[in-house]
Amino acid sequence: MNTNAPKIAVSGLNKSFGTKRVLRGVTLEIGAAESLVVIGGSGSGKSVLIKNILGLMNPDSGSIRIDGEETAGMTGSRRERVLRKFGMLFQGGALFDSLHVWENVAFGLIQGHQMDRKNARDVAIEKLATVGLGAEVGELYPAELSGGMQKRVGLARAIATEPEILFFDEPTTGLDPIMGDVINDLIIASVRRLGATALSITHDMASARKIADRIAMIYDGRIIWAGRAADIDRSGNPYVDQFIHGRAEGPIRMEVRRP
Amino acid sequence: MDFLAAIGRVFLGFLAATGRLALFTGSALLHSVTPPIYLRLIGRQMIDVGYFSLPVVGLTAVFTGMVLALQSYTGFARFSAESAIANVVVLSVTRELAPVLAGLMVAGRIGAAMAAEIGTMRVTEQIDALVTLSTNPFKYLVAPRLIAGLLMLPCLVLVADIIGVFGGYLISIGKLGFNPATYLKNTWDVLETIDVVSGLVKAAVFGFLIALMGCYHGYNSRGGAQGVGQATTNAVVSASILILSFNYVITELFFSI
Secondary structure: OOOOOOOEEEEEEEEEEOOEEEEEEEEEEEOOOOEEEEEOOOOOOHHHHHHHHHOOOOOOEEEEEEOOEEOOOOOHHHHHHHHOOEEEEOOOOOOOOOOOHHHHHHHHHHHHHOOOHHHHHHHHHHHHHHOOOOHHHHHOOHHHOOHHHHHHHHHHHHHOOOOOEEEEEOOOOOOOHHHHHHHHHHHHHHHHHHOOEEEEEEOOHHHHHHHOOEEEEEEOOEEEEEEEHHHHHHOOOHHHHHHHHOOOOOOOOOOOOOO | OHHHHHHHHHHHHHHHHHHHHHHHHHHHHHHHHOOOOOHHHHHHHHHHHOHHHHHHHHHHHHHHHHHHHHHHHHHHOOOOHHHHHHHHHHHHHHHHHHHHHHHHHHHHHHHHHHHHHHHHHHHOOHHHHHHHOOOOHHHHHHHHHHHHHHHHHHHHHHHHHHHHHHHHHHHHHHOOOOOHHHHHHHHHHHOOHHHHHHHHHHHHHHHHHHHHHHHHHHHOOOOHHHHHHHHHHHHHHHHHHHHHHHHHHHHHHHHOO
């Protein structure tokens, strides 16, 4: 395999729901150990993009290559093998509320990697420590945790199997700015420690600037700009400028009726 | 023409829903018999479906047996009431009432809980999280519930058979003043293996249907709290209707030939 080949290469991805075309030919490459952040407004297709790459949805057409291997339309045990490379932090945490916190963190190890429960528990407690949570938190249920703690447990679960690729879905949404920054720091530290490739989607520019090597902006189902994070203020793209400065007036029209 | 189009749309929608359910059922069955099989989860579901449904099913059975004895006495008082009442109670309970009423009660208790739990897991992305953690949601969520429903409903119905007959006995002896030994002898004489077996076969089918409807509607729920509420309602209503219609079909298969 060519070592310069991108870790994840998406090309010409289309996805519609009924008559609504959500993705219209998305093309995107993420290099190994690179952190790419996709920014975009609500309903721009960010979540659908990430779910297609994971295989939680199947694209209508287009190609998704992971380590050079075509994964679009893959099912069954082949899909499970590809998914072992991934860790994902969900927007709402998506912790299993019938299981203890440590069982949540150890879930991928026990189910996916057939580790026995005692060893998996030790690893879970170690992973909880790396996100700044003590061993006693492991004995609680997810419902007993604050939003910030749930996000950190979600992060611990995502990194527990030491995956090659990490996905973050709106990692800072719903958190106060300080906890948001704590999560950003944890994401950077985790990605660096694992040497993982990271894809995040967010509309929080502070978070995007902090965790991204490169930023891509999705609008109306297409990638309209991609470049180094440092260049985002000089993009020369009026859509990007409007988004990063958070202006209501500009080329992006929100579907809001004016009074 | 609009009228015809509307009929066509409803019909196509019905066919699509049937197809989706058939695919779901096929996939669920396949994953119930192929490894990995989560014994721990099956055990937990069996306790939920079986043990914790005992009080509800027991109460239903005892009152059903009691009311059967009381009502049939009104009709049979003129004839040889003692043997007729014992016969009516034991045959009605084992063949029809225990499986159907236990099925309906469990549909309300367990089918609803399954739809609500799996539906909430769907809308909070917990099912997506399962997939990303290399775990098949059919194996982890659906299969244990189907297996527990299939195995535990017959056990519940066996208990309900005994409690239902006991309810009829209580009223016949305590209120109607029958001879206990004669009543029990009459009960035992008329009862055949097929009566109990047909009830247990019904119970297994109902248990499977309850779990299937709970899982199917939960798994396909959409759009937050309202969607989960809708899924719960659909699970209970569809399970109840399926129980009543399959009850007829199975009765026909067992007793009309």
